[in-house]
Amino acid sequence: MAIDVPKLIYGTAWKEEETARLTKLALDAGFRGIDTANQRRHYHEAGVGEALREARLPGIFVQTKFTHLDGQDERLPYDRNAPMATQVAQSIESSLGHLGTTAIDSYLLHGPSARDRLTSGDWEAWTAMEAAQRAGKVRLLGISNVTLRQVEEVFGKASVKPSVVQNRCFARTGWDRAVRKFCAEHAIVYQGFSLLTANPEVLRHPLLRAVCARTGKTAPQVVFRFAIQIGMVALTGTTSRGHMAEDLAIDEFQLEAGEVEAIERVAK
Numbered sequence: 001m002a003i004d005v006p007k008l009i010y011g012t013a014w015k016e017e018e019t020a021r022l023t024k025l026a027l028d029a030g031f032r033g034i035d036t037a038n039q040r041r042h043y044h045e046a047g048v049g050e051a052l053r054e055a056r057l058p059g060i061f062v063q064t065k066f067t068h069l070d071g072q073d074e075r076l077p078y079d080r081n082a083p084m085a086t087q088v089a090q091s092i093e094s095s096l097g098h099l100g101t102t103a104i105d106s107y108l109l110h111g112p113s114a115r116d117r118l119t120s121g122d123w124e125a126w127t128a129m130e131a132a133q134r135a136g137k138v139r140l141l142g143i144s145n146v147t148l149r150q151v152e153e154v155f156g157k158a159s160v161k162p163s164v165v166q167n168r169c170f171a172r173t174g175w176d177r178a179v180r181k182f183c184a185e186h187a188i189v190y191q192g193f194s195l196l197t198a199n200p201e202v203l204r205h206p207l208l209r210a211v212c213a214r215t216g217k218t219a220p221q222v223v224f225r226f227a228i229q230i231g232m233v234a235l236t237g238t239t240s241r242g243h244m245a246e247d248l249a250i251d252e253f254q255l256e257a258g259e260v261e262a263i264e265r266v267a268k
Helices: 016-029 045-055 084-099 120-134 148-157 177-185 206-215 219-229 241-248 257-264
Strands: 008-011 033-035 061-066 104-109 138-144 164-168 189-193 233-236
Touching: 008 016, 008 241, 016 033, 016 045, 016 241, 045 061, 045 084, 061 084, 084 104, 084 120, 104 120, 104 164, 120 138, 138 148, 148 177, 164 177, 177 189, 206 219, 206 257, 219 233, 219 241, 219 257, 233 241
Parallel strands: 008 033, 008 233, 033 061, 061 104, 104 138, 138 164, 164 189, 189 233
Antiparallel strands: none
16 A cells, blocks of 8 residues: 655653643644654643644645554553454554544554564454555555564464554664565565664664764754654654754765764764
8 A cells, every 4th residue: 555654753651641742743834744642641642633634734644543552541542351353453543533533544452462472462453453444544554563473473363464564763773774674575664663772772872973073963863863864754843943944954965884874883
């Protein structure tokens, strides 16, 4: 299913009652991709919908997620006692209402239930997500917070293969090199989040400071430019209007091949 995924997406986690204002600020700044989840514990999906309705912009890529019970608080988007397939269906209907749309561009399973495998509950959720796609309620399917083994498992066994993988991205793992490689080999969009907050040592590294000096750009801009050049879709959740503008300006420069290779190895 051909859907254009923006290379830079605005993430809306942990913004609470500021979600609508900040999402609208991001849309006004020029972001055309928004990431959220129907998980009131960490997201305010309805606030995203409020911003989308106020902005009235065509062609915004919207991504949300189904979150298992153990990742939720008491503000559930589904009946806790319902079968898994019903929980997924209820969560999707709730998301459609929050976001004011008839179809969600990208719908992710918000982390498997186990650390190193997919559980029967995960498979029940994925099967229900496939049914929602067949019904035209979601377009792309994906999964987040996964290991290489879990990505391989869902890709190998699922009727509908994942189109998106979203992971917290650490420099110490080569920026999630193994999962990124698998995604590249199987035409899966890899999305990296916490690129800055998970890697504070990289932002201070002499190598990055040297690249900043050569390009005249900030450390976050260099990290996001690096992510784009290695084929990653980058998420940013900044609350600063100025930083939003800087993040969106990363097409104004290029990193040299040697700089990209060095940043990939910087944690070593």
